[in-house]
Amino acid sequence: MTTLRATIVGAGGLGGPIALALGAAGFELAIVDHDRVELSNLHRQIQFTALDIDQLKAARLADAVVARGGSARGIAARWTPDTADELARDADVVVDGSDDPATKFAVSDWAVANGRYYVIAAALRYGGNVMAGAPGVGCYRCLFEDPVDVPSCADAGVLGPVVGAIGGVAAAVALALTRGDRALAGALLVFDDLRKATEPRIVRFASRRDCPACARAPISPTATPVRVAEVQ
Numbered sequence: 001m002t003t004l005r006a007t008i009v010g011a012g013g014l015g016g017p018i019a020l021a022l023g024a025a026g027f028e029l030a031i032v033d034h035d036r037v038e039l040s041n042l043h044r045q046i047q048f049t050a051l052d053i054d055q056l057k058a059a060r061l062a063d064a065v066v067a068r069g070g071s072a073r074g075i076a077a078r079w080t081p082d083t084a085d086e087l088a089r090d091a092d093v094v095v096d097g098s099d100d101p102a103t104k105f106a107v108s109d110w111a112v113a114n115g116r117y118y119v120i121a122a123a124l125r126y127g128g129n130v131m132a133g134a135p136g137v138g139c140y141r142c143l144f145e146d147p148v149d150v151p152s153c154a155d156a157g158v159l160g161p162v163v164g165a166i167g168g169v170a171a172a173v174a175l176a177l178t179r180g181d182r183a184l185a186g187a188l189l190v191f192d193d194l195r196k197a198t199e200p201r202i203v204r205f206a207s208r209r210d211c212p213a214c215a216r217a218p219i220s221p222t223a224t225p226v227r228v229a230e231v232q
């Protein structure tokens with residue numbers, strides 16, 4: 001069986017469960033994060049311990065994956081349009097768990113231009129969302145157009161267990177896509193409040209006719225005006 005490769009962008013609260021789950025599932029991982037572990041991270045980044053403080057997050061998370069029998073390397077870098085090729089050249093899927101809107105758009109744009117699967121996860125306070133990106137369907141930029149200033153986890157806070165739940169969903173979506181299951185391809189799963197045991201809202205949307213990212217896609221999504229519809 002061919003080994004699947006995933007590049008994980010962000011080694012924090014979301015990147016931790018994403019990497020541990022995909023590492024345990026047999027993926028070969030490249031984990032990208034430029035940051036170091038801080039004491040204030042530990043309540044929501046449970047892959048780290050106090051012994052990891054001041055260490056590079058990417059390296060320590062890769063160590064945690066390897067300690068559980070997985071295969072991972074940590075890369076101390078930022079994902080940008082300039083570094084993306086090198087960070088994900090051989091990745092079957094790129095999974096974003098960063099805390100930065102510009103990075104999420106850069107992940108989506110690169111994956112669309114290179115015809116790769118991608119998953120973009122975000123968590124804030126009690127909820128979050130996960131986008132399942134795939135060739136041939138509307139992209140993250142079709143839906144959100146441009147980065148906007150949203151409060152970050154560090155500023156607005158996030159309940160520790162919420163990132164574990166959203167990260168777990170992101171890993172499951174990455175597994176499904178790379179197995180060829182396109183049931184959720186192009187959909188955004190929205191969890192409004194994980195304290196309430198509700199199903200996610202599944203938001204499906206058409207590609208945007210003037211999306212600059214999709215204009216570079218090797219497999220062009222059908223160009224129809226954007227239409228956001230909730231089917232569930």
Ligand SMILES: [Zn+2]
Nearest residue numbers: 139142211214
């Ligand atoms: Zn697009």
